[in-house]
Amino acid sequence: xxxxxxxxxxxxxxxxxxxxxxxxxxxxxxxxxxxxxxxxxxxxxxxxxxxxxxxxxxxxxxxxxxxxxxxxxxxxxxxxxxxxxxxxxxxxxxxxxxxxxxxxxxxxxxxxxxxxxxxxxxxxxxxxxxxxxxxxxxxxxxxxxxxxxxxxxxxxxxxxxxxxxxxxxxxxxxxxxxxxxxxxxxxxxxxxxxxxxxxxxxxxxxxxxxxxxxxxxxxxxxxxxxxxxxxxxxxxxxxxxxxxxxxxxxxxxxxxxxxxxxxxxxxxxxxxxxxxxxxxxxxxxxxxxxxxxxxxxxxxxxxxxxxxxxxxxxxxxxxxxxxxxxxxxxxxxxxxxxxxxxxxxxxxxxxxxxxxxxxxxxxxxxxxxxxxxxxxxxxxxxxxxxxxxxxxxxxxxxxxxxxxxxxxxxxxxxxxxxxxxxxxxxxxxxxx
Amino acid sequence: xxxxxxxxxxxxxxxxxxxxxxxxxxxxxxxxxxxxxxxxxxxxxxxxxxxxxxxxxxxxxxxxxxxxxxxxxxxxxxxxxxxxxxxxxxxxxxxxxxxxxxxxxxxxxxxxxxxxxxxxxxxxxxxxxxxxxxxxxxxxxxx
Numbered sequence: 001x002x003x004x005x006x007x008x009x010x011x012x013x014x015x016x017x018x019x020x021x022x023x024x025x026x027x028x029x030x031x032x033x034x035x036x037x038x039x040x041x042x043x044x045x046x047x048x049x050x051x052x053x054x055x056x057x058x059x060x061x062x063x064x065x066x067x068x069x070x071x072x073x074x075x076x077x078x079x080x081x082x083x084x085x086x087x088x089x090x091x092x093x094x095x096x097x098x099x100x101x102x103x104x105x106x107x108x109x110x111x112x113x114x115x116x117x118x119x120x121x122x123x124x125x126x127x128x129x130x131x132x133x134x135x136x137x138x139x140x141x142x143x144x145x146x147x148x149x150x151x152x153x154x155x156x157x158x159x160x161x162x163x164x165x166x167x168x169x170x171x172x173x174x175x176x177x178x179x180x181x182x183x184x185x186x187x188x189x190x191x192x193x194x195x196x197x198x199x200x201x202x203x204x205x206x207x208x209x210x211x212x213x214x215x216x217x218x219x220x221x222x223x224x225x226x227x228x229x230x231x232x233x234x235x236x237x238x239x240x241x242x243x244x245x246x247x248x249x250x251x252x253x254x255x256x257x258x259x260x261x262x263x264x265x266x267x268x269x270x271x272x273x274x275x276x277x278x279x280x281x282x283x284x285x286x287x288x289x290x291x292x293x294x295x296x297x298x299x300x301x302x303x304x305x306x307x308x309x310x311x312x313x314x315x316x317x318x319x320x321x322x323x324x325x326x327x328x329x330x331x332x333x334x335x336x337x338x339x340x341x342x343x344x345x346x347x348x349x350x351x352x353x354x355x356x357x358x359x360x361x362x363x364x365x366x367x368x369x370x371x372x373x374x375x376x377x378x379x380x381x382x383x384x385x386x387x388x389x390x391x392x393x394x395x396x397x398x399x400x401x402x403x404x405x406x407x408x409x410x411x412x413x414x415x416x417x418x419x420x421x422x423x424x425x426x427x428x429x430x431x432x
Numbered sequence: 433x434x435x436x437x438x439x440x441x442x443x444x445x446x447x448x449x450x451x452x453x454x455x456x457x458x459x460x461x462x463x464x465x466x467x468x469x470x471x472x473x474x475x476x477x478x479x480x481x482x483x484x485x486x487x488x489x490x491x492x493x494x495x496x497x498x499x500x501x502x503x504x505x506x507x508x509x510x511x512x513x514x515x516x517x518x519x520x521x522x523x524x525x526x527x528x529x530x531x532x533x534x535x536x537x538x539x540x541x542x543x544x545x546x547x548x549x550x551x552x553x554x555x556x557x558x559x560x561x562x563x564x565x566x567x568x569x570x571x572x573x574x575x
Contacts, residue, residue, distance in 0.1 A: 375441050375497050376497060377497055377498070377499060380439070380441050380497045380499050381439070381499060382437065382439035382476060382478060382499055382501050382548065383476075383530055383531070383548075384469050384471055384476060387441075387474065387476065388471070391473075409473060410441070410443075410473070410474055411443050412441065412442075412443045412448070412495060412496065412497065413495050413496070413497055414495045415443065415495075
């Protein structure tokens with residue numbers, strides 16, 4: 001099922017023409033209504049008439065998280081405040097939060113792209129969608145909520161947390177689609193197993209998982225343990241929230257709603273635009289947003305764009321699963337390490353809970369990477385040598401994935417913090 | 433006769449041994465023998481208890497990783513050279529001892545030792561052939 005065949009399956013030429021018209025419009029509105037953009041355009045001597053082709057977007061300045069923070073709270077709004085009918089903020093884990101303001105039309109766009117995303121997960125009017133993303137300033141909860149209502153499916157607005165209640169409702173209501181972070185999905189599976197709830201007795205058919213980075217191996221683990229199809233959703237508060245991109249059943253990348261959000265990939269160091277297929281930082285421009293247009297936002301997310309034909313029939317450009325962030329990239333003894341690589345290695349080991357924590361220290365001016373993993377009955381033995389072999393086996397798996405020796409510590413089960421939202425995987429104790 | 437032993441993974445962290453033993457106490461389980469293998473990073477607590485299944489269950493409920501396996505309990509003459517004679521038997525049979533530890537309680541003139549060989553059946557056979565007293569679980573729990 002495709003929610004909006006006209007928009008999602010339009011020809012490439014038609015799409016390009018639409019994108020260009022919308023880009024010209026949003027650049028004009030940003031210039032006229034947002035003092036920040038007017039100033040930046042003037043500094044770079046850019047006239048709105050300079051945007052004659054899509055390629056001309058490269059003349060425009062980038063917008064960074066710092067720029068948005070400096071405009072806190074409402075400096076980026078392009079319409080009078082009385083036309084803004086909803087605000088959200090980013091989590092603010094790295095400083096002041098950034099604010100996102102939505103006009104009536106913006107909320108309609110958000111509902112539309114979320115309806116497309118949920119339809120990709122097989123949602124229709126008959127579905128019960130258990131929405132375990134947090135409701136509130138975080139965009140996850142309300143984004144899914146609006147999309148579900150647009151489709152006419154039933155939303156169960158349970159929000160994040162309260163795992164026993166999640167499982168109870170899931171059984172009693174016959175939930176067919178669950179939406180939450182992938183780490184919470186695994187935690188739900190773990191608690192369900194402990195409670196003797198069998199996945200095959202649940203009615204779950206799909207899960208819409210996002211708001212944090214995850215791996216293909218984690219998908220397989222979730223699919224096996226919750227007996228559903230696990231799909232990857234992407235979005236960010238600065239642009240609109242979830243629904244910027246979503247995977248279809250083909251599971252070979254996420255379709256970007258590119259009639260509303262224009263994607264580019266840049267080299268985060270040289271800031272040059274990279275050709276299709278090359279991995280770099282994702283940059284997004286809102287093409288239709290009215291309340292808060294954003295030009296060339298640097299997402300810090302690392303991915304690549306693919307313009308190949310998809311088996312689902314949608315023509316929108318696809319992006320790869322996010323494999324890292326320009327800012328959670330760790331450099332250990334000069335080697336670039338992403339937490340997702342460690343997760344990938346751990347998921348290859350049978351009998352290991354995919355819960356882990358990475359601790360980076362720098363004793364004697366040398367980086368040390370410790371990976372804490374929970375031991376299990378399968379890894380444990382009455383003999384020291386066998387436990388040490390298990391530890392070494394995990395270290396070898398990580399070594400072959402990273403090309404770097406790490407120290408694995410076995411910890412007791414349930415001793416690593418479980419997260420109901422975004423999991424904290426890395427503790428960097430180095431003073432850099 | 434094989435004897436059931438339970439092993440518990442202990443993180444090298446203050447209070448973990450106490451926590452495991454508190455769980456035993458709360459379940460009313462009396463420990464007959466124990467040993468701890470310690471490394472710089474973790475420990476393995478090994479216990480002989482009369483109700484190994486119950487002990488395993490309550491420890492797992494307390495989030496410990498527990499493994500149950502077979503060991504051999506033998507009576508050893510409580511005098512100089514008592515254990516030496518037994519190890520000689522195993523050595524001659526080319527059987528490797530992984531670890532061993534002793535009971536506090538005695539059985540008449542015999543000390544009780546818990547032995548773990550790689551191949552438990554081969555270990556029992558060699559010991560019995562050498563006329564060593566291999567104890568049954570009932571005999572051990574009655575001590």
